[in-house]
Amino acid sequence: MDVIVSNAALQWVPSHLDLLPRWVDALTPGGALAFTFIDPFHLSSPGQSNFQWRLERELEKGKITAAEMKDLAGRVQGAKWVMLVNGGDLYIETEEIRHYELDQKKSCYTYHTQEYMKTLFPHAMILPPVSDMKQHCCVIRKS
Numbered sequence: 001m002d003v004i005v006s007n008a009a010l011q012w013v014p015s016h017l018d019l020l021p022r023w024v025d026a027l028t029p030g031g032a033l034a035f036t037f038i039d040p041f042h043l044s045s046p047g048q049s050n051f052q053w054r055l056e057r058e059l060e061k062g063k064i065t066a067a068e069m070k071d072l073a074g075r076v077q078g079a080k081w082v083m084l085v086n087g088g089d090l091y092i093e094t095e096e097i098r099h100y101e102l103d104q105k106k107s108c109y110t111y112h113t114q115e116y117m118k119t120l121f122p123h124a125m126i127l128p129p130v131s132d133m134k135q136h137c138c139v140i141r142k143s
């Protein structure tokens with residue numbers, strides 16, 4: 001395969017980074033894998049990070065309270081990656097994610113910082129979001 005592209009989808013798939021080596025293996029030499037990811041701290045709106053934007057949506061939906069929103073925003077500071085499940089279950093750089101039955105998991109957002117992506121994929125190209133999108137793009141070329 002010459003090119004594999006995933007746009008605005010993987011952030012909902014837990015542990016999706018574990019899938020990537022298999023996809024890179026499937027590429028022909030010179031091919032590329034491109035996928036988007038969301039940096040929690042990137043300011044897509046003036047003065048508001050992607051993670052804060054998500055928390056506000058969860059607050060609007062009544063999934064979290066204003067006090068929980070403040071707490072969650074404080075807890076993610078400095079994290080390399082975070083996962084937010086069902087509005088208020090926050091996992092920070094930990095593999096100890098509790099098991100959810102299919103009908104228990106209503107939402108799941110995974111966030112990775114650009115710095116973390118660079119440490120995982122030092123040879124990848126990290127492209128900034130376009131227009132009002134909140135997602136960066138990581139391009140990994142197979143040599």
Ligand SMILES: C[S@@+](CC[C@H](N)C(=O)[O-])C[C@H]1O[C@@H](n2cnc3c(N)ncnc32)[C@H](O)[C@@H]1O
Binds near residue numbers: 006007008009012
């Ligand atoms: C914003 S849309 C992007 C669709 C398409 N890739 C595009 O660029 O137009 C997100 C897509 O992710 C899919 N999706 C959401 N959760 C998923 C999951 N856990 N596993 C696989 N796909 C999922 C949705 O069905 C939806 O089609």
